[in-house]
Amino acid sequence: MSNKNFLLLFGLHMLISITCFAQEKNLNLWYTKPAKQWEETLPLGNGRLGMMPDGNVINENIVLNDITLWSGGPQDANNYGAYKRLPEVRQLILEGKNDEAQAIINKDFICKGAGSGNGDGADVPFGSYQLLANLHLKFEYPEKDSANLHVENYKRGLSLKDAMATCSYRINGVTYTREYFTSFGDDVDVIRIAADKPGQLNFRVAIDRPERFITRRVGDDLEITGQLKNGSGGNGMAYMGRVSASLTDGRLTSDENELVIEKATEVILYVSAKTNWHDANYVLHLASNLHSAKLKSYERQKQLHLIKYKKLFNRVGINLGNTSASDLPTDERLQAFQKDPTSDPGLPALFFQFGRYLLISSIRVGLLPPNLQGLWANQVQTPWNSDYHLDLNIQMCHWPVEVANLPELDLPLTEYVRSLMKNGERSAKAYYNADGWIAHVCANVWGFTEPGESANWGFTKVGPGWLCDNLWQHYQFTGDDKYLKSIYPILKGAAEFYSSVLVKDPKSGWLVTSPSSSPENSFYLPNGKMASICMGPTVDNQIVRELFTNTIYAASRLKIDQVFINTLSSKLKQIPPAVQIAKDGRVMEWMEDYKETESTHRHISHLYGLFPAPLITPEDNPAWAEACKKTLEGRGDDGTGWSLAYKMLFWARLHNGDRAFNLFTTLMRMTLKTGMNYGAGGGVYPNLLGAGPPFQIDGNLGGTAAIAEMLIQSHAGFIDLLPALPAAWKANGEIRGFKARGNYIVDMAWSDGKVTHFKISSPTGKKVKVRVNGKIETVSVTPTPTTVSIL
Numbered sequence: 001m002s003n004k005n006f007l008l009l010f011g012l013h014m015l016i017s018i019t020c021f022a023q024e025k026n027l028n029l030w031y032t033k034p035a036k037q038w039e040e041t042l043p044l045g046n047g048r049l050g051m052m053p054d055g056n057v058i059n060e061n062i063v064l065n066d067i068t069l070w071s072g073g074p075q076d077a078n079n080y081g082a083y084k085r086l087p088e089v090r091q092l093i094l095e096g097k098n099d100e101a102q103a104i105i106n107k108d109f110i111c112k113g114a115g116s117g118n119g120d121g122a123d124v125p126f127g128s129y130q131l132l133a134n135l136h137l138k139f140e141y142p143e144k145d146s147a148n149l150h151v152e153n154y155k156r157g158l159s160l161k162d163a164m165a166t167c168s169y170r171i172n173g174v175t176y177t178r179e180y181f182t183s184f185g186d187d188v189d190v191i192r193i194a195a196d197k198p199g200q201l202n203f204r205v206a207i208d209r210p211e212r213f214i215t216r217r218v219g220d221d222l223e224i225t226g227q228l229k230n231g232s233g234g235n236g237m238a239y240m241g242r243v244s245a246s247l248t249d250g251r252l253t254s255d256e257n258e259l260v261i262e263k264a265t266e267v268i269l270y271v272s273a274k275t276n277w278h279d280a281n282y283v284l285h286l287a288s289n290l291h292s293a294k295l296k297s298y299e300r301q302k303q304l305h306l307i308k309y310k311k312l313f314n315r316v317g318i319n320l321g322n323t324s325a326s327d328l329p330t331d332e333r334l335q336a337f338q339k340d341p342t343s344d345p346g347l348p349a350l351f352f353q354f355g356r357y358l359l360i361s362s363i364r365v366g367l368l369p370p371n372l373q374g375l376w377a378n379q380v381q382t383p384w385n386s387d388y389h390l391d392l393n394i395q396m397c398h399w400p401v402e403v404a405n406l407p408e409l410d411l412p413l414t415e416y417v418r419s420l421m422k423n424g425e426r427s428a429k430a431y432y433n434a435d436g437w438i439a440h441v442c443a444n445v446w447g448f449t450e451p452g453e454s455a456n457w458g459f460t461k462v463g464p465g466w467l468c469d470n471l472w473q474h475y476q477f478t479g480d481d482k483y484l485k486s487i488y489p490i491l492k493g494a495a496e497f498y499s500s501v502l503v504k505d506p507k508s509g510w511l512v513t514s515p516s517s518s519p520e521n522s523f524y525l526p527n528g529k530m531a532s533i534c535m536g537p538t539v540d541n542q543i544v545r546e547l548f549t550n551t552i553y554a555a556s557r558l559k560i561d562q563v564f565i566n567t568l569s570s571k572l573k574q575i576p577p578a579v580q581i582a583k584d585g586r587v588m589e590w591m592e593d594y595k596e597t598e599s600t601h602r603h604i605s606h607l608y609g610l611f612p613a614p615l616i617t618p619e620d621n622p623a624w625a626e627a628c629k630k631t632l633e634g635r636g637d638d639g640t641g642w643s644l645a646y647k648m649l650f651w652a653r654l655h656n657g658d659r660a661f662n663l664f665t666t667l668m669r670m671t672l673k674t675g676m677n678y679g680a681g682g683g684v685y686p687n688l689l690g691a692g693p694p695f696q697i698d699g700n701l702g703g704t705a706a707i708a709e710m711l712i713q714s715h716a717g718f719i720d721l722l723p724a725l726p727a728a729w730k731a732n733g734e735i736r737g738f739k740a741r742g743n744y745i746v747d748m749a750w751s752d753g754k755v756t757h758f759k760i761s762s763p764t765g766k767k768v769k770v771r772v773n774g775k776i777e778t779v780s781v782t783p784t785p786t787t788v789s790i791l
């Protein structure tokens with residue numbers, strides 16, 4: 001082909017790929033009835049403030065959140081003498097007396113005091129993430145008796161494109177509408193309530209919470225204030241919320257602690273809220289946010305909100321095909337999907353974009369990473385305190401961030417991890433007399449790094465290494481050396497910790513962590529007793545291998561710490577291989593081929609090397625990949641929401657798209673159950689939020705990451721297009737704006753299971769290897785997208 005023709009073709013495909021991205025249809029969740037329980041309400045958030053309206057016609061309840069609002073307070077719960085018993089514990093493990101070792105851990109290697117309160121820590125120093133308040137809107141309609149209200153055309157929904165919820169209905173020929181958003185503009189909650197006939201709005205506004213609050217009127221506004229328990233008998237974090245109404249007509253008065261609105265046509269409610277977390281001037285900031293918001297028109301506020309939100313949301317598009325199923329109300333759609341998962345390829349696309357929406361809504365640069373429920377909570381005692389679980393959950397919440405082109409949203413996690421280091425050094429000394437830092441399983445906004453209250457879950461030490469994997473992914477995707485420099489002390493501190501606690505296993509000669517455990521799982525000793533304390537669980541070996549490798553790379557790239565590099569390099573050679581295969585062909589979870597106490601346990605941490613780490617790939621080690629498959633077969637295809645999502649990710653890395661898709665179907669099982677579940681039965685609520693149950697956002701965000709992983713991977717030294725495409729998405733599809741490691745942006749389209757064209761750009765411009773339709777090719781990449789046609 002002549003150059004001219006090539007250019008022509010090239011230009012043509014550029015044009016095709018730019019113009020052919022079909023608009024995503026229906027990026028909406030919607031329902032024909034108000035929410036009956038919180039798990040049906042629609043989540044709004046601007047990274048700090050959250051709001052969940054239930055859309056009730058007469059008594060609307062809107063749960064309000066602030067991501068910083070925690071009870072409890074700082075504490076030092078380290079048992080400083082603990083490390084002195086390490087030799088004894090290690091010896092017992094070597095003698096196969098893990099149960100006796102565990103008894104010592106349970107006595108001396110746990111935190112002092114109440115710890116996490118076994119997941120109910122609201123009233124102890126650990127604390128709990130809590131709801132901010134309930135905002136009540138009590139409507140009156142001309143027909144006095146609410147039982148006789150004849151409501152027509154009821155509809156409520158959430159637009160992912162606009163980050164706005166709406167609700168509309170008709171009563172007696174009057175159409176009422178409500179619009180809600182947590183403004184990315186002036187950082188306040190905004191609710192517009194309107195009637196299409198003049199003077200029809202009559203309602204009262206109240207605000208409260210289950211405990212520790214005072215409500216009062218301040219001028220025309222309503223104010224709620226209080227201080228949560230610090231867990232030691234005193235006052236902890238302070239908060240304030242203020243509700244203000246703007247009316248175009250009608251009357252605003254107040255009665256006791258309620259705003260009373262009469263005969264209005266349009267009312268805008270603003271809620272400004274703040275806590276004193278890292279903000280001594282929170283009252284002032286609350287007032288100034290409210291003031292700025294009220295100076296602007298509703299339309300202007302909405303415009304500001306949309307501009308800021310869309311800057312992030314619009315970076316990525318996904319189209320897996322659309323059918324009429326996408327027009328169904330979301331709850332019905334979920335049910336139809338269970339009957340025929342192939343009938344609605346729009347649902348996985350919606351779920352993917354919902355995950356991106358949740359990330360944008362629950363993470364703001366400068367604040368905290370999302371907790372177990374992101375930013376949404378309706379209780380004072382949230383499940384597991386809605387804390388930061390470091391043995392998988394917080395990490396999973398960040399897995400979609402980079403590939404879904406929201407890299408800045410990884411930064412709060414980085415800063416959070418940095419903030420744990422100081423206390424983590426204290427815990428490293430107390431329990432292990434070790435250098436570096438450790439944070440165990442449960443962490444909070446108060447810097448809790450001590451072990452949990454029980455050896456069988458609280459003593460796991462994957463935290464530092466697993467968190468460093470997340471930080472490393474940000475570096476891998478962005479290639480930002482300044483960031484690498486900024487995280488180096490975190491990596492180094494984590495590597496120092498593991499380096500300090502490695503001991504030589506006299507049997508194998510390997511260096512392994514001891515004592516440790518495999519997250520939340522336990523095993524039978526040959527004498528039939530149960531234990532979880534062991535040495536060298538596979539996940540630790542994989543984490544140490546990955547962390548040391550990355551830390552060595554970082555130090556070499558930054559040209560620092562040669563002596564430390566030498567130490568790590570020499571230890572790295574003595575770490576067990578990433579995988580050891582058991583007699584039954586599965587990956588061994590522990591150094592010994594123990595039988596696990598629960599064969600379908602939700603945690604599968606010994607496949608950490610398959611995902612998120614790139615230590616096991618089917619290309620480089622097919623035997624290990626086979627062992628991973630056998631392991632997954634053993635664990636089965638059910639579990640909590642997050643466990644289902646993790647299994648999807650594993651199968652995607654094993655290039656089995658259909659298996660991942662089946663798990664996705666299970667993840668889409670609709671439930672209304674809220675009791676704590678540790679086994680089978682995870683899914684989603686009608687509002688698409690992940691159900692462990694209870695609501696945990698990791699199921700959403702893990703599922704989002706998994707959908708991406710089915711379409712594009714980049715961990716094995718090349719960009720892999722359609723590595724695990726299920727039959728259900730084969731016919732046609734396209735993605736736009738996804739990121740690959742190396743700071744590439746990738747668009748592609750496919751038809752009949754084959755990539756038809758793709759486009760890769762990179763601000764730095766370089767050559768990259770791409771596997772496309774089974775063949776690896778090298779593609780030159782420039783800042784302007786290069787379209788490669790496969791036709």
Ligand code: FUC
Nearest residue numbers: 372384389393520640678
């Ligand atoms: C771990 C998991 C549970 C739950 C909790 C928050 O304990 O094993 O399933 O996700 O964290």
